[in-house]
Amino acid sequence: MSAGWFRRRFLPGGPLPAPRPPRPRASPVPYRRPRFLRGSGSGPADAPRRPDARPVRSPARGRALPWNAGYAEIINAEKSEFNEDQAACGQLCIGRCAFAAEEDQEWLTLCPEELLTGHYWALFDGHGGPAAAILAANTLHSCLRRQLEAVVEGMVATRPPMHLSGHCVCPSDPHFVEEKGIRAEDLVIGALESAFQECDEVIGRELEASGQVGGCTALVAVSLQGKLYVANAGDSRAILVRKDEVRPLSSEFTPETERQRIQQLAFVYPELLAGEFTRLEFPRRLKGDDLGQKVLFRDHHMRGWSYKCVEKSDLKYPLIHGQGRQARLLGTLAVSRGLGDHQLRVLDTNIHLKPFLLSVPQVTVLDVDQLELQEEDVVVMATDGLWDVLSNEQVARLVRSFLPGNREDPHRFSELAQMLIHSTQRKDDGPTGEGQVSYDDISVFVIPLHSQGQRSGGR
Amino acid sequence: MSAGWFRRRFLPGGPLPAPRPPRPRASPVPYRRPRFLRGSGSGPADAPRRPDARPVRSPARGRALPWNAGYAEIINAEKSEFNEDQAACGQLCIGRCAFAAEEDQEWLTLCPEELLTGHYWALFDGHGGPAAAILAANTLHSCLRRQLEAVVEGMVATRPPMHLSGHCVCPSDPHFVEEKGIRAEDLVIGALESAFQECDEVIGRELEASGQVGGCTALVAVSLQGKLYVANAGDSRAILVRKDEVRPLSSEFTPETERQRIQQLAFVYPELLAGEFTRLEFPRRLKGDDLGQKVLFRDHHMRGWSYKCVEKSDLKYPLIHGQGRQARLLGTLAVSRGLGDHQLRVLDTNIHLKPFLLSVPQVTVLDVDQLELQEEDVVVMATDGLWDVLSNEQVARLVRSFLPGNREDPHRFSELAQMLIHSTQRKDDGPTGEGQVSYDDISVFVIPLHSQGQRSGGR
Numbered sequence: 001m002s003a004g005w006f007r008r009r010f011l012p013g014g015p016l017p018a019p020r021p022p023r024p025r026a027s028p029v030p031y032r033r034p035r036f037l038r039g040s041g042s043g044p045a046d047a048p049r050r051p052d053a054r055p056v057r058s059p060a061r062g063r064a065l066p067w068n069a070g071y072a073e074i075i076n077a078e079k080s081e082f083n084e085d086q087a088a089c090g091q092l093c094i095g096r097c098a099f100a101a102e103e104d105q106e107w108l109t110l111c112p113e114e115l116l117t118g119h120y121w122a123l124f125d126g127h128g129g130p131a132a133a134i135l136a137a138n139t140l141h142s143c144l145r146r147q148l149e150a151v152v153e154g155m156v157a158t159r160p161p162m163h164l165s166g167h168c169v170c171p172s173d174p175h176f177v178e179e180k181g182i183r184a185e186d187l188v189i190g191a192l193e194s195a196f197q198e199c200d201e202v203i204g205r206e207l208e209a210s211g212q213v214g215g216c217t218a219l220v221a222v223s224l225q226g227k228l229y230v231a232n233a234g235d236s237r238a239i240l241v242r243k244d245e246v247r248p249l250s251s252e253f254t255p256e257t258e259r260q261r262i263q264q265l266a267f268v269y270p271e272l273l274a275g276e277f278t279r280l281e282f283p284r285r286l287k288g289d290d291l292g293q294k295v296l297f298r299d300h301h302m303r304g305w306s307y308k309c310v311e312k313s314d315l316k317y318p319l320i321h322g323q324g325r326q327a328r329l330l331g332t333l334a335v336s337r338g339l340g341d342h343q344l345r346v347l348d349t350n351i352h353l354k355p356f357l358l359s360v361p362q363v364t365v366l367d368v369d370q371l372e373l374q375e376e377d378v379v380v381m382a383t384d385g386l387w388d389v390l391s392n393e394q395v396a397r398l399v400r401s402f403l404p405g406n407r408e409d410p411h412r413f414s415e416l417a418q419m420l421i422h423s424t425q426r427k428d429d430g431p432t433g434e435g436q437v438s439y440d441d442i443s444v445f446v447i448p449l450h451s452q453g454q455r456s457g458g459r
Numbered sequence: 460m461s462a463g464w465f466r467r468r469f470l471p472g473g474p475l476p477a478p479r480p481p482r483p484r485a486s487p488v489p490y491r492r493p494r495f496l497r498g499s500g501s502g503p504a505d506a507p508r509r510p511d512a513r514p515v516r517s518p519a520r521g522r523a524l525p526w527n528a529g530y531a532e533i534i535n536a537e538k539s540e541f542n543e544d545q546a547a548c549g550q551l552c553i554g555r556c557a558f559a560a561e562e563d564q565e566w567l568t569l570c571p572e573e574l575l576t577g578h579y580w581a582l583f584d585g586h587g588g589p590a591a592a593i594l595a596a597n598t599l600h601s602c603l604r605r606q607l608e609a610v611v612e613g614m615v616a617t618r619p620p621m622h623l624s625g626h627c628v629c630p631s632d633p634h635f636v637e638e639k640g641i642r643a644e645d646l647v648i649g650a651l652e653s654a655f656q657e658c659d660e661v662i663g664r665e666l667e668a669s670g671q672v673g674g675c676t677a678l679v680a681v682s683l684q685g686k687l688y689v690a691n692a693g694d695s696r697a698i699l700v701r702k703d704e705v706r707p708l709s710s711e712f713t714p715e716t717e718r719q720r721i722q723q724l725a726f727v728y729p730e731l732l733a734g735e736f737t738r739l740e741f742p743r744r745l746k747g748d749d750l751g752q753k754v755l756f757r758d759h760h761m762r763g764w765s766y767k768c769v770e771k772s773d774l775k776y777p778l779i780h781g782q783g784r785q786a787r788l789l790g791t792l793a794v795s796r797g798l799g800d801h802q803l804r805v806l807d808t809n810i811h812l813k814p815f816l817l818s819v820p821q822v823t824v825l826d827v828d829q830l831e832l833q834e835e836d837v838v839v840m841a842t843d844g845l846w847d848v849l850s851n852e853q854v855a856r857l858v859r860s861f862l863p864g865n866r867e868d869p870h871r872f873s874e875l876a877q878m879l880i881h882s883t884q885r886k887d888d889g890p891t892g893e894g895q896v897s898y899d900d901i902s903v904f905v906i907p908l909h910s911q912g913q914r915s916g917g918r
Contacts, residue, residue, distance in 0.1 A: 189763025304648025
């Protein structure tokens, strides 16, 4: 994305875009559940569930996911008869590439012995329909593989070389790279960032071609070379649960957590609000009676609060409105990062949401090889429906109470994922003592870490 | 600052500014040292020091600073015969204001019993001459007092009211304020943010009027209502040192730590670089031999690194160049936040630095009343010259080794500040075992916390 493209696409007065050749309309993205749920028992895997049935589904016994990870999902279907969550996982095989002779500069894929392998788990929480989440589940791992293959030569070097070809133009190149502290893991982070953006573009093209709409969040865990990378764009969450530790591996991106970035963009490009919204934050929406009064407010450069005298323009609908789970961007969207939403507009206006959304994830690196792993150490990844009613500590307590008593069950991580979901469905006092109920779709991966760092095929 | 103003000021093609009436040229800002150094012994306080003398100066014995804080400074005069650092401290008296009767809506300043008092310590590290730092030392506390007085009614309430007047337009206003989690301390943070910006504007006007140039960093500590607020814009640093704890109270803002924000602005407004710079980051400056090669790079949206094929435009001078202490914004400036620099341009060009600089500080709040304070708990504030050669842990070790043996000396916190500076001047192995030497101006406050939270006059 260039600044020029951004201006032409979203700002008035830019040069007219060149007419695009008509493209044959593609067929709609077919609804489906993850492939690893085939044969999981409770009815055909690709049929929508009856909203009142609410079965919790897991992979069939005997169907192992990477690292023997557990998975469970539930359709709560408040918003749609389809499950808007999607999941994907699998092995990630990175072809180790090398330059051919200089004269042609073509890539050669070397023999299979030279592959770098890792594993991949991903959750996508769709909105505005399931299409974007399905496309993301079908596509993101391919984007990631492509991005990793483009830099794999740098990843397997002791330190990424200044020049991917290995040709050294300047003798002190290794020194410059070291001074910047660039490590192999920075290339994986860069590849994850690029893969999310590439996938976002694919989704935009595919949805436009098939006349569909929608977006999704994306939470991805990738194991590679003894490290676990967690990339997050949206409000899903991953945590590490150990005997004496609960460590967040992601943070949520919502209109509330990204307020300053979003207000800043509206400050730079007021045209994006088309005179219909105010970028300022107030504790509540203002009304006529507030005119002329000094009320609490925040602008883009402020973490603190101050008072301002209310003018007429402050009575407009706020760019970010509501609080906590209810916070909405432009009255429309509850997340500020994710994939898709290229066509999303504020109802009955021409105001686009996309300029305020980022597809780039935040990436956390867990150095699995450096942890003194115990048998019950797991990563729990789940969409927001779980975290709406269970805190990190509550999930950790449930994990610690379940796993030690079920060491012999090979299916225990899926059993645990199911148990976590069941804990969100009880109106009575469940094991959390909270009795809260989630009405959102929920998907959960439980990834055991013990003796996997080595097994992951590092190199 | 509005987006329109920004565009008119810094971008080509905006409407011409209205001609300003000629203003009589003000006299230059006179050089001076902090007033509390008067009578401190080593020569007249307002005379520039000889560069080879390098005396360390502290307030005269018997002249107490707020909370009996200690202070010391040294002119290392590598860049100028003047000390470019400045310091200020004092009591902060906030007039508690109240609305008069509704009919006139005038402010009434109530009697002195109603004052809220606090204390203020500030360090300013100038560049391009001492003028901006002197203006900041003369001005910032007044800006802060004004900003605090504008919101003090909200600060002394249990929770800041939605309406400063106390009039409740909507019965659930307190609920909205509570839901947003707005506390009195958020008003102080907001006042600090506004005060820095107001001070920046004053400096811009004064320097323009007197035909001078320059800028400065600003690090401010304010005690108010049992809390210590640390506001920082630049590369000075404050830390809390306790018996078993070293806690950073600020973080540094440099072209390196703010890379993404700065690159993002250049992405949005490429005009700001006038075709002379590239916004991309490379491990070193590229040269002709790199053309067509795949080299390591980072753009604004990336925390990781990737490879790109070098094009001709990548050979331009980079927006941020150099590493660590050597990193420079547009080849010119080592800090990315601070006050002043309104006229600063890249040498021999019309490219302004100011759009890339922020005057807004980051504010940290230390809940002094909640700490179980011990007698040797102090806050150490210092300009970057100290931190260039001493780590937080080294400073903490020096503090802990000095204070217990000097309990009876009322001047001991200034002695400690002097000792910290002396530790940066030794070419031999000093008490730190490092033997590093700082050639920068250095100013240090040591603020004792014990039994001060209560004494600060809460309210």
